[in-house]
Amino acid sequence: MTALVLEHLSVARGAQQPLQDACLRVDPGECVGLIGPNGAGKSTLLRAALGLLPAAGRSSLAALSPAARARAAAFLPQGREIAWPMPVIDLVALAQGGRRDAPEVAAAMARMDVTALGPRPATALSGGEQARVLIARALAQNTPLLLADEPIAGLDPAHQIACMRLFADLAAEGRSVVVALHDLALAARHCTRIVVLSGGRIVADGAPRAVLTAALLETVFGIRCHLDEIEGAPVVVPLAPVPRAKA
Numbered sequence: 001m002t003a004l005v006l007e008h009l010s011v012a013r014g015a016q017q018p019l020q021d022a023c024l025r026v027d028p029g030e031c032v033g034l035i036g037p038n039g040a041g042k043s044t045l046l047r048a049a050l051g052l053l054p055a056a057g058r059s060s061l062a063a064l065s066p067a068a069r070a071r072a073a074a075f076l077p078q079g080r081e082i083a084w085p086m087p088v089i090d091l092v093a094l095a096q097g098g099r100r101d102a103p104e105v106a107a108a109m110a111r112m113d114v115t116a117l118g119p120r121p122a123t124a125l126s127g128g129e130q131a132r133v134l135i136a137r138a139l140a141q142n143t144p145l146l147l148a149d150e151p152i153a154g155l156d157p158a159h160q161i162a163c164m165r166l167f168a169d170l171a172a173e174g175r176s177v178v179v180a181l182h183d184l185a186l187a188a189r190h191c192t193r194i195v196v197l198s199g200g201r202i203v204a205d206g207a208p209r210a211v212l213t214a215a216l217l218e219t220v221f222g223i224r225c226h227l228d229e230i231e232g233a234p235v236v237v238p239l240a241p242v243p244r245a246k247a
């Protein structure tokens, strides 16, 4: 069953239109990288898809009851601050109604390499450790779809790669992941599909090799990149901003 369908989804804020006419279908087995410059509308798309923002058009998730939505999708918002000094294991267990001994809790903590942090107060962790704990909480929800807004921001390179591999593994297991991120190299390497937002519109959607062209990277991001292929996967190395033509 399709994990997410967006039909002509639009968000208006006064005269601004941070999301315009977004159409997207995400199937089981897909790890979709949502990329675009700052302010392109990535968070707006994710929040509107979840029904957290008033939107025109249709989202299959937003149409569900809150309980059905929580079974269908886990959401990792962009804000990372943990306000409650509760033990890490209890924070992750919130995803399973507070059941510390639920197997999903142990599995998610192991996958995010936070098992050893279990007894520590969640507020007494480093920023990257807190980020991994919050990803673990989202994973522990054990939903068919994960929507994650910049989950790897603040993680060290090893944990960034591990996290993207995990998302790819979830997709290979038949789940669906939509992950907003700024790291083009990791998006190219680990996502099965790339969706590009620019100025509130989806401007490209397809396999990483097809989407991440020199022309698109220059037009959308204003950067020149080195594009290559290593170990059978595309490689994108941002090199320099392209001078914008003067009006």
Ligand SMILES: Nc1ncnc2c1ncn2[C@@H]1O[C@H](COP(=O)(O)OP(=O)(O)OP(=O)(O)O)[C@@H](O)[C@H]1O
Binding pocket: 013, 018, 036, 037, 038, 039, 040, 041, 042, 043, 044, 045
């Ligand atoms: N609460 C808000 N009130 C008014 N405008 C907002 C609000 N949140 C976001 N915006 C605007 O909506 C547009 C899209 O923002 P959004 O957060 O979706 O972008 P993004 O692609 O996630 O950006 P980033 O990569 O910087 O996180 C931007 O122009 C932003 O300034």
